Amino acid sequence: xxxxxxxxxxxxxxxxxxxxxxxxxxxxxxxxxxxxxxxxxxxxxxxxxxxxxxxxxxxxxxxxxxxxxxxxxxxxxxxxxxxxxxxxxxxxxxxxxxxxxxxxxxxxxxxxxxxxxxxxxxxxxxxxxxxxxxxxxxxxxxxxxxxxxxxxxxxxxxxxxxxxxxxxxxxxxxxxxxxxxxxxxxxxxxxxxxxxxxxxxxxxxxxxxxxxxxxxxxxxxxxxxxxxxxxxxxxxxxxxxxxxxxxxxxxxxxxxxxxxxxxxxxxxxxxxxxxxxxxxxxxxxxxxxxxxxxxxxxxxxxxxxxxxxxxxxxxxxxxxxxxxxxxxxxxxxxxxxxxxxxxxxxxxxxxxxxxxxxxxxxxxxxxxxxxxxxxxxxxxxxxxxxxxxxxxxxxxx
Amino acid sequence: xxxxxxxxxxxxxxxxxxxxxxxxxxxxxxxxxxxxxxxxxxxxxxxxxxxxxxxxxxxxxxxxxxxxxxxxxxxxxxxxxxxxxxxxxxxxxxxxxxxxxxxxxxxxxxxxxxxxxxxxxxxxxxxxxxxxxxxxxxxxxxxxxxxxxxxxxxx
Numbered sequence: 001x002x003x004x005x006x007x008x009x010x011x012x013x014x015x016x017x018x019x020x021x022x023x024x025x026x027x028x029x030x031x032x033x034x035x036x037x038x039x040x041x042x043x044x045x046x047x048x049x050x051x052x053x054x055x056x057x058x059x060x061x062x063x064x065x066x067x068x069x070x071x072x073x074x075x076x077x078x079x080x081x082x083x084x085x086x087x088x089x090x091x092x093x094x095x096x097x098x099x100x101x102x103x104x105x106x107x108x109x110x111x112x113x114x115x116x117x118x119x120x121x122x123x124x125x126x127x128x129x130x131x132x133x134x135x136x137x138x139x140x141x142x143x144x145x146x147x148x149x150x151x152x153x154x155x156x157x158x159x160x161x162x163x164x165x166x167x168x169x170x171x172x173x174x175x176x177x178x179x180x181x182x183x184x185x186x187x188x189x190x191x192x193x194x195x196x197x198x199x200x201x202x203x204x205x206x207x208x209x210x211x212x213x214x215x216x217x218x219x220x221x222x223x224x225x226x227x228x229x230x231x232x233x234x235x236x237x238x239x240x241x242x243x244x245x246x247x248x249x250x251x252x253x254x255x256x257x258x259x260x261x262x263x264x265x266x267x268x269x270x271x272x273x274x275x276x277x278x279x280x281x282x283x284x285x286x287x288x289x290x291x292x293x294x295x296x297x298x299x300x301x302x303x304x305x306x307x308x309x310x311x312x313x314x315x316x317x318x319x320x321x322x323x324x325x326x327x328x329x330x331x332x333x334x335x336x337x338x339x340x341x342x343x344x345x346x347x348x349x350x351x352x353x354x355x356x357x358x359x360x361x362x363x364x365x366x367x368x369x370x371x372x373x374x375x376x377x378x379x380x381x382x383x384x385x386x387x388x389x390x391x392x393x394x395x396x397x
Numbered sequence: 398x399x400x401x402x403x404x405x406x407x408x409x410x411x412x413x414x415x416x417x418x419x420x421x422x423x424x425x426x427x428x429x430x431x432x433x434x435x436x437x438x439x440x441x442x443x444x445x446x447x448x449x450x451x452x453x454x455x456x457x458x459x460x461x462x463x464x465x466x467x468x469x470x471x472x473x474x475x476x477x478x479x480x481x482x483x484x485x486x487x488x489x490x491x492x493x494x495x496x497x498x499x500x501x502x503x504x505x506x507x508x509x510x511x512x513x514x515x516x517x518x519x520x521x522x523x524x525x526x527x528x529x530x531x532x533x534x535x536x537x538x539x540x541x542x543x544x545x546x547x548x549x550x551x552x
Contacts, residue, residue, distance in 0.1 A: 083477045304479060318476075322478075
């Protein structure tokens with residue numbers, strides 16, 4: 001990697017992709033410690049779900065471990081469908097043994113005998129290599145005496161199945177429609193049994209924590225956003241790709257590093273995330289604090305850069321087409337809301353509706369945020385309001 | 398016993414009759430036939446002893462489980478934001494021009510279908526497309542025609 005003297009570069013972390021093949025030793029060591037000790041280590045690390053929602057991982061494992069049920073499951077969520085995200089595929093193809101080790105340790109703690117990787121259909125080409133890796137891994141588990149097997153379950157092209165309860169419905173052979181929560185999967189998940197659903201990257205981080213201890217992980221990042229995060233960088237950048245960076249950076253730091261200088265906005269967290277306009281670059285950090293205020297943005301790692309030549313109307317139109325198609329259609333606020341938002345911005349653009357109609361659409365997104373059943377319908381408001389409020393004139397003219 | 402019936406029976410005996418095996422079974426039919434016909438849905442329902450409406454309900458939910466006839470090679474061009482920014486429209490025009498069909502259509506010889514799809518996860522190498530399960534990235538109007546020419550030469 002080249003650096004120019006004048007340019008400050010963000011600290012590249014090399015934990016996730018660092019090639020290590022000592023997973024047998026890591027597992028042997030983990031299995032020799034008490035379950036309580038490992039759970040504490042995970043909790044102390046401050047690791048939060050890397051799919052984007054940011055639920056504390058240690059707590060998720062603890063909740064599932066507390067259940068008396070005999071049958072339990074560990075599921076690795078590899079249904080990476082958020083626009084602008086491609087890190088999970090890279091992790092699964094480059095360091096699959098770290099993900100599998102995370103699953104095995106989780107299985108040992110909660111008492112699961114069976115695990116699944118829910119792999120999106122778009123990544124079907126990974127299956128042969130992953131199966132080879134699974135064969136090797138199962139041999140290691142046999143040597144160590146852990147009764148746990150992992151299978152791949154393929155998705156079939158539905159963004160909503162990245163939502164954990166929709167993912168479980170899909171695995172049960174049904175339409176991928178999210179369930180009412182509670183109960184959460186850690187209480188009642190796959191086949192009604194306690195189930196831990198963790199993102200690919202989350203599981204890979206748990207390997208790092210087991211290897212180096214909670215402290216090394218905790219030393220990275222800021223207050224409530226500990227550790228590193230794998231970012232998927234795309235759009236108008238000379239260096240698109242995958243980067244592991246520390247949490248807590250400002251969008252300005254990010255742009256200084258990844259933009260060609262002509263950047264007018266950055267979409268943080270994909271279509272369901274927020275658009276940050278240039279004037280807010282310095283004030284917005286990437287992490288989990290102040291989740292709802294938009295000052296610090298949680299993310300699954302999707303960072304899309306838009307240069308000054310891009311029409312933000314086209315960007316929003318593209319997102320809304322995406323949501324309209326990917327809404328599962330189960331609840332009215334999301335099903336009808338997405339359609340009306342798309343129709344609405346098109347009508348304003350064509351002059352069939354007055355500019356003030358945008359305010360009505362903003363109210364509609366507020367309603368969706370309050371009444372939609374799952375994160376999909378609730379988060380349409382994020383990109384919609386952040387684009388319409390900051391680039392209103394582009395919506396109209 | 399016709400081919401379809403045999404296919405369904407083989408898949409059901411491979412995966413099992415429980416409802417949670419429905420998706421792999423439907424995917425198995427897609428691998429062979431590229432779409433799920435009404436007849437195949439009825440056969441699966443009968444074989445697994447679940448209502449045909451449930452099979453259809455699941456099948457019609459997923460974008461990769463087509464319920465309309467498709468060509469042997471299903472082309473899915475990513476249309477989500479980064480691919481859109483990096484010229485997927487030109488790619489589609491090049492494909493349409495080469496195959497002489499529009500998006501959503503299948504060639505008369507039933508060899509190719511052109512579809513658009515949502516984010517494939519190759520935003521850093523846009524524009525991208527799938528042909529069945531194969532991924533092609535960083536497409537240009539020339540490279541996409543070269544790729545299709547190879548498929549055209551295949552049986």
